[in-house]
Structures are given as structure tokens and as C-alpha cells.
Amino acid sequence: MDFRFDIVTDYMPFFLRGMGITIGVSLAGVLIGLILGLIIALGKMSSNKWIRLPFNIYINIFRGTPLLVQLLIIHFGIVPMFMSPSNPLVSLVIGLSLNSAAYIAEIFRAGIQSIDKGQMEAARSLGMTRVQAMKLVILPQAVKRVIPPLGNEFIVLLKESSLGSVLAAPELMYWGRAAAGQYIRVWEPYITVALIYLVLTLSLTYLMNYVERRLSTDDQR
């Protein structure tokens, strides 16, 4: 099979611009998801069943349906109520944030619960309130444990942001599809796009491993 490099070169500026947007929306998604996720995690760990309920429902819905459907509903149902004309990039960031918040909440919960119970007890026995103990003792330790799974979630988001092409958000996959449509060829655009994704996720993975190693040597201070 012949591989037409001219297709790749023609579209490279678009692929690169798309890559920038892919990174941008994924980063925005993971950062907003971080804030929402922390709130949801704390809500889900409440001792009150009725406070836990809405957070549980949220997590179940966003983890239980394909992101594609979530994006369509957000872009065409919810965003237009606040914004006209709605912008697919805004919808994509909202969708990725809400979706990742559900996953990040579980990451936070696991991180907090992995901290030895004795830490909370020691803090409380020194007279700290629950909130003080969380803030000064538990969360600073949990943060270290959640960084690796959060990096992972970022990688997941990077790949899933490719669904933004359905909303015509001009990210990497969108330009891959555009190129495929123009030349009615599948190989050149998709292999190029796949390679760009691979470079992105692998660099991130190595960065993550580096951070993880740094964190674990920090632990041995």
C-alpha cells in the first residue's frame, strides 16, 4: 500500500494546531475536574446518607454512560441555555470536566481513605477539628498518592477529547477526520493522528513516572 506523505504534510499545520487544542481542553478538563472532584469526594464521604445520595447519583451517571452521549446532551441541550451561539470548545471542556470530576472524585476518595486511620486520630487527639485535621494532615499526604492516578486520568482525557470531533471542536481528531474526508483516505490521516496521540501520552507517562519517583524518594526523607 502506498503511503501519501503529501497528505500528511498538507495537513500538518492543522494537526499541530489541533494538538494544541487537544492539550488545552484536556488540561482545562482535568483542572476543573480536580476542583469538582474534591468537592464530590468529600460529599460522598459524608456520614449523612442523604448528603451522599446526590453525589452518588452524579458519579453513577457520569461513569455509567458513554462520554459521547454526555457531550451531545451538554452541547445541544444544556450549554445553549446559557450561551448563544454555543461554542463547541466550551461544551467540550464542560463535558470533559464533568466527566473527569466523577472519576477524580473516586481517585480522591481512595487517596484519602488510604491514609492510615492513625493520622486522623493523632490529629484529633491533639485537639484539631475534623476540618483542621483534613487540611493540615490528611490532604497534604493524600495529594502525593493521588498524583499518579490523576496523571493517568489526564492521559485518559487526552484520548477521550478526540470525541470532541463529533461536536466539531477543532482538536486533533477533528483535523484527522477532515483530512480523511478530503482525500477519502483513511490511513495517512489516522496513522499520523495516532502517532501524535502516542507521542503525547508517552511523554506524559514518562513525566508521570519521573514525578512518581521524585515523590517516593521524597517520602524517604
Add this chain to the structure above:
Amino acid sequence: MDFRFDIVTDYMPFFLRGMGITIGVSLAGVLIGLILGLIIALGKMSSNKWIRLPFNIYINIFRGTPLLVQLLIIHFGIVPMFMSPSNPLVSLVIGLSLNSAAYIAEIFRAGIQSIDKGQMEAARSLGMTRVQAMKLVILPQAVKRVIPPLGNEFIVLLKESSLGSVLAAPELMYWGRAAAGQYIRVWEPYITVALIYLVLTLSLTYLMNYVERRLSTDDQR
């Protein structure tokens, strides 16, 4: 906005048939992924750097690119070399299997490494070979720990199998798109399809929680 229930009723037989296929391909994907994943996990834990290398490459590629691209390459590039005419269901199962194998390998590795080192030492000190110790002592214990993340992987696969619609594999999302194409309406088909996915994943989640509870009480025997 009006909701046309007649579209839903018209297509319900197709949605149900698609749901069956969705479950089938996901199950096949997770089962084949299980076998491949175990092999990859053991390979990746080899003490020989050169044996580890190909397994690491495999895992990086399949975890580092969007499944959509993997499916396109497998269906249009690889399967036609072996099979004519090629069948999108076969490609979908292959794609899901190869993809999930990479994730399942990491699940297995984490499960095996979570077993206390003392177990291996006790087994070896009784004269068991490495293979015997793995088979009789480590794996039976690891299996329990990997069941929850495997259940999770099955749920992920269930949602990701929706990408089979791109290959025209007649699973749930395919029929959602077919209905959307016929009536050129988006809401009715997609909300119905989303609800079916939600029911599937939630039932699985509850089943999983039940199994997990059973396993942890078993531990207290």
C-alpha cells in the same frame, strides 16, 4: 421540545438486539483480554530486560492511542489480510481484546505485586519452584484482588464498544445512529441508547459490589 416515542418503539427491537451484541463483544473482549493480559503481565514482570521490552511496547501503544484509531487500523488494515470478507464484529472483538489486554495486564501485575512478598518466600522455602509458587500460592490470592478492577474494565469496555458503530458493527450505538439517520433526529435515539447503557453499567456495578462484598467476607473465614 417534543419527544417522539414512536421512534423509540419502532427501533426498540434493534436496540435490544444491539444491546445483546454490545454485551457479547464486551464479554468476549474481556475474556480474551484476560488470557492475553495474564501472559503480558507475566512477561512484563520478567527479570530479563529484553523479554520485558516487547511487552512494554505493546502496553504503551495500546494504552497510548485512542481506541478509535486502533479499531480503524485493525479493521481496515490488519483483519483483511487474514479474512475475506472481513466482519466488523470480528474486528471489534479483536480490537477490544487487544486493547483491554494492555489494561488487564497492568491489573494483573498490580494484583500479583500486592501479594505479600512473604507468601512467595514461604512457598519457595518449602521447596516449591517459582512456577509452582505462582500457580499454587500467588495467583489464587491475586485472583481475588483483581476481580474488582476486572469488573471495572468490563464496564469500560461496555461503553467503549460503542465505537464499533464506526465500523458498522451492529451493536447498541450503531442502531442508535441508524435511527438517528433515518429520522434525522438526535434526541430520541441517543437518550434511549444512553439509558440502556446506564442500566447495563449500573447493574454490573451492583453485581460487582456484591461480588466484592462476598469476596471480602470470604477473606474473614
Add this chain to the structure above:
Amino acid sequence: MINVKNLKKSFGNNEVLKDISVDVAPQEVVVVIGPSGSGKSTFIRCLNMLENINGGHVMIDGKDLTDKKTNINEVRTDVGMVFQHFNLFPHKTILENITLAPINVRGMKKAEAEEKARVLLAKVGLAEKASAYPESLSGGQKQRVAIARALAMEPKVMLFDEPTSALDPEMVGEVLEVMKQLARDGMTMIVVTHEMGFAREVGDRVIFMDNGYIVEQNEPKALFDAPQHERTKAFLSKVL
């Protein structure tokens, strides 16, 4: 100083403390012994409200812990606690471990808290470890820091739950030494321990618990040499 009356505590259907009454005078050192599972830890944790109390009353320095109006965080600053597994904060230096609560709970100035912390560290023989992290300390050193951390809140009572059980035998001595000094300085202490030598040397009273009850209590010498109850005898014959 401490007055416990008809204290009851259950976990689900498991009645762990069935009816505990005991008074501890200021400056008294009380040693609690008993078989595993007898409720020693639960008892001592109830004194600090780390466990919810199901019945009876606990008064610390005149404040009733079971009274809803009592500010439990305030009471806790009066009650220092030392755990079997140290529970130092691994992300803080030794100095920060000690100053964290004084600064954040008592609102003490940082400089003042640090100065006090250094005095305490010197007292437990670890002045040079101020800027180390817990990871780099031996078990015995960790436990001495934990004691200093509790003392930094200037508690009126100190509770110890098997402070030496997680230590290598050679490190037991250094921790007991710090505790003995504390006793000599007049601190009111309740100590759960298996170290009978310590009980003999500094204990004013030894309490033997079994199955959620206080079976017997007496001066150390009297209890060890002439136990009255069968269960006390059986237990002592195993551990002495």
C-alpha cells in the same frame, strides 16, 4: 483528675467495655494490663473520645465528656495521647510535627512554638533531629518525638497505649526512660503496657482488665506478688 463512672462501650453487638468505674488522682500513674482483646485500648481511647461512649460518664479535670455542651476539641488539648504505632505526620519535619497543633489549635506564634518544641526535643534527647523527617528515625526515636508532640499541648493527663510494643527490644529502654522522667515530674498518666518492670518501678496502681471489666486493681507489688483473682493469676503466670 479523671473520673470514670459505669462506662459502657459496644461495637455493634460486641460489648467491649461492660462497666468500668475508676478514679485517677492528679500526679497518679496508673498502669493497665490485661489479655489481648480485653478492652484496654478501647478504654483509653474513650478517655479521649476517640470512641463514642455508649453509657456512663467520663469526667476529665471536672469536664464531662459525655455532655453535649462540652467542647471536645478543648478537652482533648488537656489529654495527650501516645499510640502504639507513633502516628507521626510523615510529611512534616520533627519540629513541625511538634509545633503543628500549638500553632493551629492554640494559636501560638510560630517562633514561640518552635522554641518550646526545641526544649521538649532536648528533654526527650533528640535536639539534633529537629529538621529531620520521621522516616529517618528509629522506632524508639519516633516514639520519643510522639511523646514530645503530645507534651507540646501542655496536657494535664497523658495516655499511653502500648507505647513500646512496636519497638525492637533495644529501643524499649529509651522510651521507658522518658516516661519515667515524665512520671517523676508529676504528670498524671494512664499507661497500657506489657512492661511489668516499668509498672513495678513507677506505677502507683496497676489495673487488671479482662473481658470488659476491671477484675482487680492494687499497688504493683501487691498485685504482681499476690493476685487475688484466678484470672489475674492465670494471666500473670503467662507474662511474668
Add this chain to the structure above:
Amino acid sequence: MINVKNLKKSFGNNEVLKDISVDVAPQEVVVVIGPSGSGKSTFIRCLNMLENINGGHVMIDGKDLTDKKTNINEVRTDVGMVFQHFNLFPHKTILENITLAPINVRGMKKAEAEEKARVLLAKVGLAEKASAYPESLSGGQKQRVAIARALAMEPKVMLFDEPTSALDPEMVGEVLEVMKQLARDGMTMIVVTHEMGFAREVGDRVIFMDNGYIVEQNEPKALFDAPQHERTKAFLSKVL
């Protein structure tokens, strides 16, 4: 029975065993003591090849462990090992824990293995626990099962690495009792322990290790009552 000559072992740059030579006669009971980190565990683990040996020779019953031609799994069946943390197989019943290796390594018939396992369980006083799972046992019971499991392979030597350090004090006695019986039955044993009473009572020889060397060895009474080296004296003054 055991001949160790110039044994060396490092972890990376950390030389843990610097030059260990020692011979153990059949039926001899050798107790190894020494401060934490002195290399006691590493030494005993080398005898079973749980650690790779970096230099010197270890002969067990005439077979050289450092010889590439030696089948290490076969040697291991001659050397029973008991760990500080028991390491029972949690997914198997007590009986299965004991029969697993005889059936799979020795190729013994299941019925025969079970019969032998029941005899051993009776010997350690746990006949009625055959079908229980490890989770339901106390620490002392677990350790006794671990001993029975090692004995099921009919080893010629038994190695113990602090078998009672993870136990509540009341359970220490029951495990030591089993070990004493084993010594009386003529088993060759090497025991790392802090239980000086045990060393005195059944030890034929006590080895004091420090910093990767054997500093001093002698009969228990002689070593405890009249240590020759400064380091031995310092250590003994802390733990006795």
C-alpha cells in the same frame, strides 16, 4: 550439618554480611542474637538461598548451595523455615497449608499427606483446627501451624527468624514450648530471637552478631554472664 565459610552478602553498596563462618553440628540448637540491622535475618535467609550469596560457601548436609549444579529446590526441602510474620497461605485451610508442599513438591498422596499433617497438628496442639482458615487463628496458633507446615517436609534443619516477635506476650509461651519440644526431639535448629530465657534453657550455643560479623559465640550461660566483648556487654545490658 551446616557449614558456613566466609559468607558475604551485600545489598547494592550496603555490605550486610561481611565475613561469616560458622559450623552447626547435627542436633545442635544455635541461638543468634544481635542489634537490629546487624544482619541476623540476612544470615539465616542465606542458609535457605532466599538471598543470593555474594561470596563464600554454604554447605547444608554436604551439599554446597553456591554450586550451580545443586538443585536449590531440593536443598530447601531439607531446610524448614519459620518467619516472624508466619506467612501462612490465607486461601488454604490449616490442613491444606500443611499438605500443599508435600503433595506438590514431594509428590505425596493426598491421603497420606493429610494423615501426616494431622499428626503434626496434634503435636503442636491444634488438632481441632484442621479445617479452619488462618484468618480465624490467633498469632500464637498461626505460628504453631507455620512450624507444623515446615516440619511436614521432614527437614533436617529448622531455621527460625524471630518467631515470637510479632506475638502478644501471652502467646509467646505456647510457641516457645513447641520449639523446646522440637529441640528435645533432636532437631538441628538455628533460632534468631530476643527470648533470652529460651536461649538459656535450650540453646547449645549463642552467637552474638553485630554489623555483619560474628562478634562472639559461646554457651548461653557463659555468654550472658561473662560476655567478652564491649559490644556484647552493651547489647546485653539493654535487653536482659
Add this chain to the structure above:
Amino acid sequence: ALLLAACGGGQEESGAGSEDKKVLNVGTEATFAPFEFMDKGEVSGFDVDLLNAAAEEAGYEVDIQNTGWDAMLAGLQSGQLDIGMSGITITDERKETYDFSVPYFESVTMIVYKEGTNIAAAEDLKGKKVGVQNGTTGQFAAESIIGQNNSSISKYETAALMFQALQSGDVEAVVTDIAVALEYEKSNPDAGVKTITDDQFAPEYYGIAFPKGSEYKPEFDEALNTLYENGTYAEIYKKWFEEEPDMETLKQAAQ
């Protein structure tokens, strides 16, 4: 100033004499060459040129976005988009949800198959694996022969995927619009495909889609008819298809 602010806010319909033309939002799926496709980042094609001409005639500006098929439909339903133009086939089922302009293109259905496949007429599609693009005239034509939702029909999201499936042997033939088929044959001369048409396929027409009850439909109907009369339509047609349009049939259908 007040009046200007009101106009700028888009509160009022822009009058015929207004300088600022109202901008209409248009959605399309640009994978249907030569009707619409991405040309190095720009949406272009026959539909684009025709719509621009019609909008000019009707006094509007259009902002054409490659929204994708699903998004275009949802956008029309939610009123976010004013116009959908993506080679949309006019069917009775669809008229229940959308308004369509007068037909602007007669779609002749064509079968594309790999050399060596035994296909001489539409009837030969029965029993063969057939690929179509989801929701297009090709799909309806194939289903009229083989049966609706028949399991031997595979519906692809895009034309690119459909042709790729033909190449890889996934399907034995694809049924699609003649223009799309010829464009593929032209740009992939070494693909080894053959094409045939068959009168048995009923004629299908493309229309511009509007939300139900759209005020723009009559204006664009009128504009299209003007373009048919003044020759602009024929000009655009020749640019993309390199032949003369059959104006009679189209005008008839437009009545």
C-alpha cells in the same frame, strides 16, 4: 444610538435595506465530497457555493461550520442552527421533523463495486454485503431493494469509511450518490472499482433543511428558483460536476 444598539443586539429582524446582513448559522458534515468536504481547513464543495449564492440572493450571510451529522441535526432541533445543508435527502419521515427547501439536486443512485464482483443491475445487490452512508439517498435506495435494516446492509458514519470498507473487502458493493461515486473513482484511479446505475432506483432529491416552521424556508425557496432561472445554478453545477445540469427535471421537482 439607541436604535443601533437594538439592531446590534439582534433583537429585530434586519430590514431589506440594512447594510449589516443577518448571519445565519449553518451546519454540515464535510465528508461528502464533492458536495461538502474539508479543503485544507475550509469547508468547500457544491453545496457551499450554492448556499452562498442563495443566501446572497435572499439577503443573508451564512456562517458554515463543519458540525458533523449528529451535531447538525441536534443543532437544527434545538434552534441553534438556522440551516442544515449536507446533501440531505428529502423523505416523508424527515419532513415530520424538519422543513425542506425545494429540491436543489437530483440524486442519481450509483452502485460502486470491486472489479470481478458479479453485479449487473440493482437486483444483484440481493444476497450481497452492501455498504451505505448512514442517512443518505444511497441507504434508502439500497433498502428499497434489499429491505429496511436488513442485516446485509452496513451503515457507515462517513463516505470515507464506506469506501474504505469496500477496499478492505468488508462489503462487496456500496450504494451512493453518483457524484460521490464518480469523485471517488476519479481521485482513486488505481482502486480497481466499477460503477453502474440502474433506473430501478427511484429518483431522490436533496434539500436544504430548516427547523420546523422556519421563516427562512420561503425566502430560500424563492432564491433557489431565481438561481435556476438566471443560470447561476448551472454555472456552479458545471464547476463541480463538469457537465450541464438537467434543469427540466429539477424545475419540475421544484414545483
